[in-house]
Amino acid sequence: MSNKVLMKGNEAIGEAAITAGCRHFFGYPITPQSELPAYLSKHMPKVGGVFLQAESEVAAINMVYGAAAAGARVLTSSSSPGISLKQEGISYLASSELPAVICNVMRAGPGLGTIQPAQADYFQAVKGGGHGDYHNIVLAPESVQEIIDHVRLGFDLSDKYLNPAMILLDGALGQMMEPVDFGDYKPELQEKPWAATGCKGRKMNAITSIHIDPRDMEAHNIKLQEKYSKIRESEQKCEEWMLEDAEIMVVAYGLCARICKSAIRVCREKGIKVGLFRLISLWPFPEKKLDKAIDKVKEVFVVELSAGQMIEDVKLVDNGRKPITFHGRMGGMTPSVEDISDRIELIHDRITQKVG
Amino acid sequence: MKVVYERPESLLDVPFTYCPGCTHGIIHRMVADTLDDLGIRERTIGVSPVGCSVFAYEFFNCDMVAAAHGRAPAVATGIKRVHPDKIVFTYQGDGDLAAIGTAEIIHAAARGENITVIFANNVIYGMTGGQMAPTTLIGQKTDTTPYGRSVEANGHPIRVCELLSSLDGVAYLERVSTHDPKHVLKAQKAIKKAFQYQVDGKGFTLIELLSTCPSNWGMNPLDSLKWLEESMLPYYKPGVYKDIG
Numbered sequence: 001m002s003n004k005v006l007m008k009g010n011e012a013i014g015e016a017a018i019t020a021g022c023r024h025f026f027g028y029p030i031t032p033q034s035e036l037p038a039y040l041s042k043h044m045p046k047v048g049g050v051f052l053q054a055e056s057e058v059a060a061i062n063m064v065y066g067a068a069a070a071g072a073r074v075l076t077s078s079s080s081p082g083i084s085l086k087q088e089g090i091s092y093l094a095s096s097e098l099p100a101v102i103c104n105v106m107r108a109g110p111g112l113g114t115i116q117p118a119q120a121d122y123f124q125a126v127k128g129g130g131h132g133d134y135h136n137i138v139l140a141p142e143s144v145q146e147i148i149d150h151v152r153l154g155f156d157l158s159d160k161y162l163n164p165a166m167i168l169l170d171g172a173l174g175q176m177m178e179p180v181d182f183g184d185y186k187p188e189l190q191e192k193p194w195a196a197t198g199c200k201g202r203k204m205n206a207i208t209s210i211h212i213d214p215r216d217m218e219a220h221n222i223k224l225q226e227k228y229s230k231i232r233e234s235e236q237k238c239e240e241w242m243l244e245d246a247e248i249m250v251v252a253y254g255l256c257a258r259i260c261k262s263a264i265r266v267c268r269e270k271g272i273k274v275g276l277f278r279l280i281s282l283w284p285f286p287e288k289k290l291d292k293a294i295d296k297v298k299e300v301f302v303v304e305l306s307a308g309q310m311i312e313d314v315k316l317v318d319n320g321r322k323p324i325t326f327h328g329r330m331g332g333m334t335p336s337v338e339d340i341s342d343r344i345e346l347i348h349d350r351i352t353q354k355v356g
Numbered sequence: 357m358k359v360v361y362e363r364p365e366s367l368l369d370v371p372f373t374y375c376p377g378c379t380h381g382i383i384h385r386m387v388a389d390t391l392d393d394l395g396i397r398e399r400t401i402g403v404s405p406v407g408c409s410v411f412a413y414e415f416f417n418c419d420m421v422a423a424a425h426g427r428a429p430a431v432a433t434g435i436k437r438v439h440p441d442k443i444v445f446t447y448q449g450d451g452d453l454a455a456i457g458t459a460e461i462i463h464a465a466a467r468g469e470n471i472t473v474i475f476a477n478n479v480i481y482g483m484t485g486g487q488m489a490p491t492t493l494i495g496q497k498t499d500t501t502p503y504g505r506s507v508e509a510n511g512h513p514i515r516v517c518e519l520l521s522s523l524d525g526v527a528y529l530e531r532v533s534t535h536d537p538k539h540v541l542k543a544q545k546a547i548k549k550a551f552q553y554q555v556d557g558k559g560f561t562l563i564e565l566l567s568t569c570p571s572n573w574g575m576n577p578l579d580s581l582k583w584l585e586e587s588m589l590p591y592y593k594p595g596v597y598k599d600i601g
């Protein structure tokens with residue numbers, strides 16, 4: 001039986017976290033994610049959970065560190081400038097191998113920027129963000145329903161690999177209201193024998209990220225890298241949409257990918273063979289499927305709400321095989337469906353030699 | 357033979373790595389004795405700072421979490437909100453607590469987090485080689501105040517107990533010293549009382565312990581104790597700054 005309810009993206013994050021067994025949220029107010037703390041401050045107490053408004057994003061991520069170390073499923077959220085402030089704490093989480101879910105409801109930057117949607121924090125999210133060699137698991141939902149799935153998946157992957165997971169979405173998706181179905185998902189809560197819970201009946205547990213001897217620090221780094229290899233091997237996620245016979249492949253993620261889908265439908269009606277490769281996991285980058293998909297098309301068209309960040313990873317996979325064109329809007333501006341469909345038509349005309 | 361001195365169970369059987377004459381060791385010992393005396397070792401979670409006591413997790417025989425520089429009160433808040441029935445303490449230096457971590461300590465105190473803060477004030481940054489701390493005395497020479505700390509350039513030292521005493525969330529604040537046995541005994545009592553308050557759910561407690569750093573003060577251990585008494589005590593007056601009883 002379908003059980004659809006109408007919900008805003010930001011609120012869906014909160015309800016999804018509760019259904020995933022998360023009972024602790026620490027955050028600091030920032031637009032455009034404010035509906036999430038508002039939702040959780042109302043609903044956490046009803047399930048015996050904790051909502052705490054911290055004095056800063058720095059404090060919030062370190063409360064997350066403490067709660068994760070204590071064995072809890074824990075969530076924090078912010079938007080771009082606040083996520084920048086959290087980076088030291090995220091690096092500590094990664095090094096101490098603590099699970100936590102961090103939502104970045106991106107806005108436009110750099111600096112204070114503006115509250116309109118952007119995807120300009122891609123580098124920060126997928127390349128590490130803080131100091132040291134580490135990676136977050138990064139998921140990019142395209143709809144409110146997918147926000148729910150990704151928040152749950154984020155908690156599961158984070159626990160499975162003992163690694164922070166980030167849900168990367170933009171402000172427009174956070175504000176968007178859509179019908180969603182929470183289904184009857186049951187979280188798989190794991191035993192955490194390493195957690196700081198009081199050492200009754202066992203040896204004391206210590207959670208730290210310091211390895212003062214460089215040989216130990218290197219060994220720890222090697223261990224982390226082996227974990228990242230495993231994640232790369234097993235957790236790449238993408239959607240291949242109308243790609244079977246496509247000559248042009250659009251590559252996009254998040255809400256931007258939905259605009260591309262509409263543009264692709266317009267182009268398909270005109271007989272243009274175009275499809276979409278949508279990234280679902282930004283890290284690990286879905287390189288295996290992208291690699292094969294590139295072989296089958298004539299040209300790749302990357303669309304982002306940035307000056308061109310994700311395109312660098314597409315280029316690495318393409319490795320010069322097929323031409324890549326790019327369209328990006330910045331500063332909180334979003335391309336229209338026609339912007340994208342016009343560009344796809346131009347590419348189509350060029351590769352079918354309609355224009356010289 | 358009668359045993360007159362035993363390692364508390366709450367300390368692991370490893371030698372301290374602190375410099376000779378450093379009072380971090382005494383403070384560790386007093387905290388460990390308290391955990392033993394109150395029988396709370398197995399339900400205690402400690403949070404170590406960044407500073408010379410970053411390795412506190414190698415010495416205390418209870419669960420330990422190492423925080424980022426200055427963030428121990430936030431980390432302790434996260435732990436305590438997950439395990440309200442556990443005893444949570446932070447161990448912090450004066451750079452950690454009164455400079456980079458000023459926001460975290462003030463807000464943990466204001467929220468009345470039911471945690472205990474063990475604050476070792478040695479008026480200098482020990483771990484990084486003796487730079488000026490927010491607590492460095494006027495005229496005191498450090499690595500970054502080679503001509504002595506001046507009011508014009510660096511402003512005034514921060515008195516943490518006085519600063520926090522106005523906050524309603526605070527249950528108990530006391531400043532004690534470690535420079536002689538009489539003061540150490542008082543310090544021991546204060547630490548025990550702070551943990552007892554936490555056990556009783558009374559709210560935020562902080563014990564400031566005036567501490568030495570012979571290595572970076574450039575003195576031998578005995579002169580350090582004397583300097584503490586003569587130079588630090590007049591500015592950092594021992595006493596109870598708040599006690600809700």
Ligand SMILES: Cc1ncc(C[n+]2csc(CCOP(=O)(O)OP(=O)(O)O)c2C)c(N)n1
Pocket residue numbers: 406407408409425448449450451452453476478480481482483484489569
């Ligand atoms: C973010 C960050 N900034 C700076 C440092 C360098 N650092 C390490 S310990 C320390 C000062 C410690 O002094 P204090 O808290 O007084 O403790 P002590 O070593 O004297 O016991 C500093 C600045 C760091 N580790 N992290």
Ligand code: SF4
Pocket residue numbers: 373374375377378379380408478482483568569570571572
């Ligand atoms: S540097 Fe100073 S504070 Fe650090 S261990 Fe040595 S004496 Fe103690």
